[in-house]
Amino acid sequence: MKEKEVKNFVKKRYSKIAKSGASCCPSSESLTEQARLVGYSEQDIKNVPEESNMGLGCGNPVALAGLKEGETVLDLGSGGGIDAFLASKKVGPKGRVIGVDMTKRMIERAKQTAEKYGYNNVEFRLGEIEDLPVEDNSIDVIISNCVINLSPDKKKVFQEAYRVLKPKGRILISDLVTEGRLPSIVRKNLSAWASCIAGAMDKKEYLRTIEEAGFRKVKIVSESSYEFDVSEKLKGKITSIKVEAFKF
Secondary structure (H helix, E strand, O other), rough: OOHHHHHHHHHHHHHHHHOOOOOOEEEEEEEOHHHHHHOOOOOHHOOOEEEEEOOOOOHHHHOOOOOOOOEEEEEEEEOOHHHHHHHHHHOOOEEEEEEEEEEEHHHHHHHHHHHHHHHOOOOEEEOOOOOOOOOOEEEEEEEEOHHHOOOOOOHHHHHHHHHEEEEEEEEEEHHHHHHOOHHHHHHHHHHHHOOOOOEEEEEEHHHHHHHHHOEEEEEEEEEEEEEEEEOOEEEEEEEEEEEEEEOO
């Protein structure tokens, strides 16, 4: 399947999500309950604008990133901005948060929310995570929440992350991986791509890709597995992991 075809399909899907405010994956749970299930606390949910919670994550990277006041944070695939807004409170007025997303409507939605609620230390930039609109050696911490699996070129994503991080900078990423390769029928299904399934990489290969980009002390902070059900023929098991790594 061609990279451009995947990206165009994902963009269209997430443009619709940005317009409707609905989750990418059908669920009987409310968006608030979905947030709780992937790791957001009651306080986290209360501390961000309601419209920023779109049920798109598979974890809560901000809770594990150990953010400090004054740091500059980059959110890869920032979506409606929930993690960027949580991070902004951690880094304070002397810190800065940059969200990057390839979907124009998502960026517009997040910018409107930031302006409405007065998030002066947060900005959102339109761009692809394989080609970040961010300067070299300018970021203290990179977070990302269930987005890198959507990229057809994960090696390039981690190379870009390494480029923009300051020396001794770190990443804390929530993402979906597999134990072994997914069947071809899943990997070739565009709906499965947009649902964060088809692009999921084997866990060992995922960690190796991070190391090959130059990162050190790569480790899984936590993980949990669950069943996915995209359609009658597209069912199986997938694993949510939180990965930490450093640039030295």
